[in-house]
Amino acid sequence: MQILVIADYLPYPLIGGDRIRIYNLLKRMARRHEVSLVSFLEKPEDVEGVAHLKQFCAHVETVNFEQRSRWAKLPGLLGYALSGKPPELKLLYSREFEQKVRQLTTAIDFDIVQIEHARMALYLETLNRSERRKSLVTFHNFTSQQYGRVSSVEKNWGRKFRTWLNAVTMGYWEPRYAGRFDRCVTVSEEDRRLLLKSNPRLKVDVIPNGVDIEAYQPQPLPSEPIKPSLLFLGNMGYPPCVDAALYFCSEILPYIYKAEPAAEFWIVGRDPRPEVLALENARVHVTGRVDDILPYYQQSPVCVVPLRAGGGTRLKILEAMALSRPVVSTSIGCEGLDVAHGEHLLIADTPAQFAKQTLRLFRDHALYQRLSMNGRKLVEDRYGWERIAEEQMRIYEEMTAEVSS
Numbered sequence: 001m002q003i004l005v006i007a008d009y010l011p012y013p014l015i016g017g018d019r020i021r022i023y024n025l026l027k028r029m030a031r032r033h034e035v036s037l038v039s040f041l042e043k044p045e046d047v048e049g050v051a052h053l054k055q056f057c058a059h060v061e062t063v064n065f066e067q068r069s070r071w072a073k074l075p076g077l078l079g080y081a082l083s084g085k086p087p088e089l090k091l092l093y094s095r096e097f098e099q100k101v102r103q104l105t106t107a108i109d110f111d112i113v114q115i116e117h118a119r120m121a122l123y124l125e126t127l128n129r130s131e132r133r134k135s136l137v138t139f140h141n142f143t144s145q146q147y148g149r150v151s152s153v154e155k156n157w158g159r160k161f162r163t164w165l166n167a168v169t170m171g172y173w174e175p176r177y178a179g180r181f182d183r184c185v186t187v188s189e190e191d192r193r194l195l196l197k198s199n200p201r202l203k204v205d206v207i208p209n210g211v212d213i214e215a216y217q218p219q220p221l222p223s224e225p226i227k228p229s230l231l232f233l234g235n236m237g238y239p240p241c242v243d244a245a246l247y248f249c250s251e252i253l254p255y256i257y258k259a260e261p262a263a264e265f266w267i268v269g270r271d272p273r274p275e276v277l278a279l280e281n282a283r284v285h286v287t288g289r290v291d292d293i294l295p296y297y298q299q300s301p302v303c304v305v306p307l308r309a310g311g312g313t314r315l316k317i318l319e320a321m322a323l324s325r326p327v328v329s330t331s332i333g334c335e336g337l338d339v340a341h342g343e344h345l346l347i348a349d350t351p352a353q354f355a356k357q358t359l360r361l362f363r364d365h366a367l368y369q370r371l372s373m374n375g376r377k378l379v380e381d382r383y384g385w386e387r388i389a390e391e392q393m394r395i396y397e398e399m400t401a402e403v404s405s
Contacts, residue, residue, distance in 0.1 A: 001111040001396060003029060006101060006123050007039040008092060008116065010062060012049035015270055015289065016235055017315040018140045021187075021209050022116055028389035030056040033396075036108065038100050040065040040092070061104060063097045085122070086169035088162075092119055098126045105130075111400050112136060115181075118143050118174050124181065134399040136183045138207075141310070142191045144171035149309035149332070153243040163239075175199035183399060185392075188336025205395055208336070209315050210388040211379050216322035218376050221369060222301040226362045228256075228263040231300035231325075233293060233316045236286075237271030240310035244333075248306040248354075249279050255355030257283075260362065268296050297323050301368075302361045305333035306354060317345070318383050321375030326368055328358045338382060344374050 011022035029035050036059035041047055044064055053060045080090045105113070105127045114136045115121055121137050147167035154160040175198035178184050184204045186192040192204045232248065234241035245267050256263050263283065267276060270289035280286045290296065297303075303320040307330055317334055320327050327334075327345040334345060341347040346357040361368050 001033040001400065002108055003033050003035045003112045003114065003396070004104065004108070004110045005035065005037050006113065006115045006120055007037065008120050009042045009065070010039045010046050010049050010053070011037075012052050013046075017209065018116065020315055021140070024210065024212065024385040025389055025392055026053070027056055028385060029393065030058075032393065034058045036104060036110075037061070038097070038104060039063075040094070040097065059104065059108075061100045063094055063100060066094065084173065086119075086166050086173050088166045088170075089119055089122055093122070098123065101126045102128060105133075109133070112396050114138065116140065118170070118178070121177055121181075134182045134402070135180075136185060136395070136399070137178060137181045138185045138187075139178075139191055139195065140187060142186070142194045143174055144168075145191075145194060146310060150239045153309045154239060159239070171198070175202070178202055182402075183395060185395070190336050205391075207388060207391050207395070208383060209318065210383045210385045211315065211318035211322045213322050213380055213384045216319055218322075218324035218372075219298060221324070221372060224365050226301050226365065226368060227299075228260040228362050229266065229300040229302070230256075230263065230358065231266045231268065231296055231303050232305070233296070233303075233319075234269045235271060236267065236269040236276045236288075237273055238310075240307055241269065242273050242276055243308055244306045245276050245279060247308060247351075248304060249284060251351035252306060252354045252358075253284075255352055256358060259355075259359050264300075266296055266300050268293060293319075294323075297325055301325065302358060303327045304354075304358065305329035307333040318379055321345075322379045324372040324376050326361055326371035326375065328354060328361070330354070339378070343371075344378050345371060 005026060007022055011019040014020045014023055026035055035057050037057050038061045041062050041064050050060050050062060080087050101123055109130060110133050112134050113127060115123060116138050117140055124135060144167050147163045147170060151160050151163040151167055154163055175195055179199060179202060184202050185207050186195060186204060187209050189206050192206050195204055196202060236242060253265060265284045267286045268290055272286050272288055277286055303325050305314060305317060305327060314333060317327050317337060329345055329347055330349050331347055339345055348354040348357045
């Protein structure tokens, strides 16, 4: 098959959950099919990733993302709003990007065009006509829900209003525009349910996020007593991760310090906002982007996911489980994963309970060992990228069979 993937940002280097997903599926799809990619470069220096992707992609076309303020784009944002489109979509519109997509779809008669993220869905309109081509959109999260949750925890009133507005407009537009695609993919059953509730006529499949179980090998179990060091990974410029870091430090860590005064907290991830950087002290460490996350998993035997907003599913939980590192998470943090409290991880939704569950892992070696083993087995059985890529390609085969029948 000839497959075109349209993504918001180049999926290499692997610095975000959606990019990790796109990269791993692209790489495995390319073993059987001819795959092309069109994406933005978030930063000009990201162009270094093109050579790597060309090792398995037939074509890689990129456009520099135009970093302009929302004030500069205000007329276009208002125009989108007045036409019934969520204003945020305008930020990812580019005439050059549109031309690249049109040129590629004119030169190649693709069997499948797959658009990553609902916010990129409008590029469906730039495709040249084809009787045989099928289209698919991947919802890495249910965007209207994601914006709504971000708005609920956002402290800045300007950002709070903007995310609320996008939650409302995306809630109306997103499930209706999805009807223009032949197929939709969500990463969790919860997101599938939300999408179908808004538009029951959609054809929606669930293909979960995954983890490279070959690259992420189990780490040795720590000796007793377990070192009281905690790890939280994520994009620290992403509002839900920012809120989670602030929430953990202000609401949860004080309970932990009462029992473990020497406890350390490592916040690892790119683009930390000023309020995250301000958390740095003798016991809280903010690293920014790191080239290798393994040393941080090795030095911190317990992972925490104190998210109160966001959507989709958390690749960082799957990575921790693959590395045999137990996780304490909020219900939202592990939403969409087939996990059970006390079997694969620990779940807590209040500061006192979150601290209590975290402290259990420092003191109960049998519990630590059980969660470590069960988490690793779960990702081996359910969440390896090879298995997930097979599901993706099964959907392609069904879609192309519809054309020939």
